[in-house]
Amino acid sequence: MASADNKIYFIITAKPPSPNGYIKAGEICFIDKQRFNAMQKNNDTDVLPVVRMGKVTDTLLDKVLLQPLSRRSAELLMAVESNEDRLLALNDPEALEKASNLSAGCQVHVEYKGQWLTGVIRYIGSLKSYSSDPPTGVFFGVELQGEDKGKGQNDGSFHYKTYFICPKNSGIFAPFTRIKPVYHKPSAPLLPTQSSLSITTTEPLKAGDRVTFFGDKNAHHGMVMDIKDHPDGKMVLISTDKDEEGKRGGEMLIPLDCVIKEELLNKDETEKMDTSQGAGMGGVTDSDEITVGSLVQFLGKTLLYGIVRWIGYLPDFPGMTAGLELEDSSAGLNDGTYKGKRYFNCPPYCGLFVKLSSCRPDDRFSGVKKKLFNGNSDNDEAMVSEEQDNVPPIRTEDVSNRLIGKMKGIQGHCNSCYMDSALFSVFSCSSVLDSLLFKTTEYETIQSILLKNIVNPLRKQGFVSEQSVMNLRKQLQKREHCPTYTTDEKDPEEFLSLIMQEILFLDPPLILCSQSGSIQKVQSCYYYQIFMDYNHHLVLPTVQQLLEHSFYSNSLKLAEVPSCLILTMPRSGKSFKMFPKIIPSTELDITGLLADGNLSLNLYKYECLGVSLFHCALLSHLRCLLLYIFTCTLGPQQCVLCGQLANQECAECFRDAAFSDTGFKYFCVKCSAQVHSHQQRRCHKPSTLILPQGFSYSQSSGSDRRTPPREKLELFAVLCIETSHYVSFVKYGPQDTDWIFFDSMADRVGESDGYNIPEVRACPEVGQYLHMPLAQLANQVPREMEGVAKRLFCDGYMYLYQSKTMSLYR
Structure with missing residues (x-):
């Protein structure tokens, strides 16, 4: 793209x-x-x-x-709702130009419900939950101030995503047609010293100068951040101090004529406004504690968190300065550049230069965690965060605040990425395997670490330290007598099988039937490895197609609907991949894969008898008995052509895509006769399906008129591997774009004595690609795909599916 x-x-x-x-x-x-x-x-x-x-x-x-x-004009116009208003706005190029020059911190008037209210711009950008190419409309997020506080529509959030923080009903999002810049004019005669202040004075303003400016009735104070050219003259970007109410100010764009250096005022006033230590930071920070790579917090408009990327002296900027890469991708002012010179690299609007003395260590990782993040901890008990209370999976509306950002997810350490990504995928936003955490087991220490030190902290705090995972690895190493479990990389399916099968003794979620001649065998397993013969014509396969072909080649069927289906893709080791790209099926239709013992059919028949699903769930402890009672019934199948109840299956038609995209072909009597009347299919030998109790064929049509239920599983996570490093994608909500990407080793501070920085980021672009037409998706060049989508399609290794209904029985 x-x-x-x-x-x-x-x-x-x-x-x-x-x-x-x-x-x-x-x-x-x-x-x-x-x-x-x-x-x-x-x-x-x-x-x-x-x-x-x-x-x-x-x-x-x-x-x-x-x-x-221009691109900027296109973005601004796209935010205008109607085509007619867009054309009217086009006729005012001056307004477009002024809107293009607005920046965060500018004071503006914003129109809302027929009134013009006063506020400050806190956000400029799209209101979509995903980035897009071409871009979407650019809106202005305004925080109302003064007498207009509380007259807005939100608190800086839109559709459950927070773009900036402000008091309740004090935020407004508006297109540029409802925004008017406020240029402050002196409301009183200028001070005598002001008349001498201009760009041509012998002492011109520069970044870092302490200044006083005159807006409404009072003088305000702050520090110069930049001086900008503007159609209305020179403007000064000022980071303001506390206002009259004692609240922290923000950035404001003030005409140069309204600004004066504090040193030109009386000395007492200047000393009174000295805020060089930062507001509310509790005194001077020992700068020796903070080095490049330190996690710090800084009190700006709000409490900001970031990583120190650079420390040094900026030209014309007093004192030692720290260049921060902020967690909040919209809270910064730059990309690591100051006055045209680059000091460090970070995404746009993530960079911020502040006085080093105004920073303090990030208190989220202080105390006992401080030693841990220096990579020198050997005390298992002292360094681990423990949550005793059981915590449910993170809700969709909480993901943005609790889980997304740097130092989020599970911290990687010493080849742990296979375990980090597997644990994050299974437990962060899904409960399908939560029964693992509460089963009676002889390995209580392992289960306790998994529950109290990993799953609960991940769900409650959004972060798990590397020592918690290392403790789990040490316990598994003792259990397995494997000397490399704490140092070497393993496969995620090996780890999950060990936990589910040999440690916590979970009932196998996957039960398969295999047919060998007249002998039918039943086998149980914890995951399914897809094997493909080379007699196929798949080029850009979906997971649905791969699973069907694998079942067909190996004469397999599902004995029951699994609560959790873990699939690994056909590949040889970490290098060879059978397919360069695989399309994840967001829904996996397993109706055609079901054989004897279909528990979901049993529920279907119970519901036909008037028994609610809720009361069926109360009988979950009788699951084995139910399975035994119904093992001799065959799940009802749907005719691939007319959709009615099928009574025949044709194995020879599996590879024939002439009348259905699905691999397994089931027909009613009428459709089967039509299909097999073709000369290419006359030699086929369809087999007869045994109808479940309660279904019967009508004499006239040869089929039951009822439509059988479809059984579908939902994709909730994907593990990917590239060059021996595992990452994961997780579907956390109902919307197509509700996807997040997790990397336990996204960044690193220091060398051998350093530590990894995990990161969770929103990746809504994944949903866009997954719902593209297949032909359009096939034409996508992987390296040009937006965001991290390439890794999902090209590096997919393990796919995790869940059945919301069957999880009630686990």
Whole structure:
């Protein structure tokens, strides 16, 4: 996918004639810059193949209907709701220009419910829960101030995601058409010393200067962050001190004429406003405690957390300075650049330069954890966070605040990534295997570490230290008498099988039937390795297709619906992959894979008798008895053509995709006769299905008119491996874009005596790709895929599925 910077944007200024008369004036569209340049060389730009926002195919439009836009203008206009308003806004280029120059900290008036309210810009960007290319509309997040506090609509959150923090009903998100900049004018005669202050004075303002400025009725104080050119003249970006109510200020853009150096005022006033130690930090921090790589906190507009990436002296900036990469991706001011010079690298709006003396160690990892993060801890008991109370999986609405960010998830250490990613995938947002944590077992120490030191802290605090996982590894090493369990990398399926089967004795979640001639065998297992013969034609397979082909090749069926299905992909070791890309099936339809002992069918029949699912769940302790009673019934199947109850299965039709995408083919009598009347299928020998009790075929149609239930499993996590390093993706909510990415070793501080920094990040782009048409997805170049999506599609190794219904019985 091409970058948004490689696109040329347009707005459609008039309704196109037929055959494109359905396209409305005011829509935003674009064309790839390279494609446009190639057409321009050929003098072939009278009609342009543009892509309209929200569409994926080209539309040919006459160039006269298109007005070029800068990317920023396109983003601002896309936030305007209607096409008509968008065209009206286009006629005010001055307003567009002013909106493009606004930044966080600017004072503005914002229109809300017919009133113009006063506030400060705290956020500028998209309100989508995912980044996109092309970009979506840019909105302004405004915190209302003064008398207008409490007259807004939110607290800086939109659709359960927090973009900035402010008091209740004091936040507003608005397009630029509802924003007007506030330029402060002196409300009283200028001080005599002000008239001498200008850009041409012998003592010009510079970054780091303490200043006083005059806005409403009172003087305010702060520090110069930058001086900017503006259409209305020079503007000074000021980081303000506490306001009259004692609350911390923010950044404000003030006209140069309204600003004066504090040193030009009387000395007493200057000394009174000295805040060089930072607000509320409890005194001077010992700078020897803070070095590059330290985790620190800093009190800005709110309490901010970050990692020190650089320490030194900035030109014209007093005192020792720390360059921070902030956890909050929208709370910073830069990308590690100051006055055009780069001092460290970080994402845009994550960087912030502050006085070193204003920083203090991150108190979330203080005390007993301090030694741990220096990588020197050997005391298992003192260094481990323990949560006695049982904690449920993290709720969808809590993921953003509790789980996303740096130093989140499970901290990696000494080849632990296979275990970190497996534990995070299974327990962070799912409860399907929670029975592991409460089963009676002789290995209580291992179970206690897993529950109290890993699962509960992960769900309650969003973080697990590396020592907690190391303690688990040490206990497993003692149990297995394996001297490398604390040092070497293992396979995640090996670890999960050991925990489920040999330590905590979980009932196998997967029961398979294999048919060898007239002999049927039943076997149980904890995960399923997909094996593929080479007699297949799959190029870009889905997990659904791989599972069906593997079951078909090995003559396997499911004896019951599994509560948890763990699948590993066909590959040889860490290097060879049979398929360069695999498409994760977000839903796995296993109806055609079911054989004898279908417990879900039993529930279906109970419900037909008027027994509720809730009361069935109360009988979960009778699960084995229910299985025994119904082992001689066969699950009802659906005809792949008409959808009615099937009574025949044809194994020879498995590889025939002429009439169904699914591998296993079930037919009713009528459809089977039609399908097998074709000369290529006349030699097939369909087998007869045994109907479950309560179903019968009608004499006229040869089929029961009822539609059998479908059994589907939900994908809730994927483990990926690339160059011997495991990471994971987790589906944490009901929306298509509710995906997070976890890497237990995303960053590192120090060398042999350092420590790893785990990270959890939102990756909504994954949902976008998963719901693309297969043909469009096949054309995606992996290295050009947005965000971390490439790793999901190209490095998928283990797929975890769950049945919400069957998990009641575990």
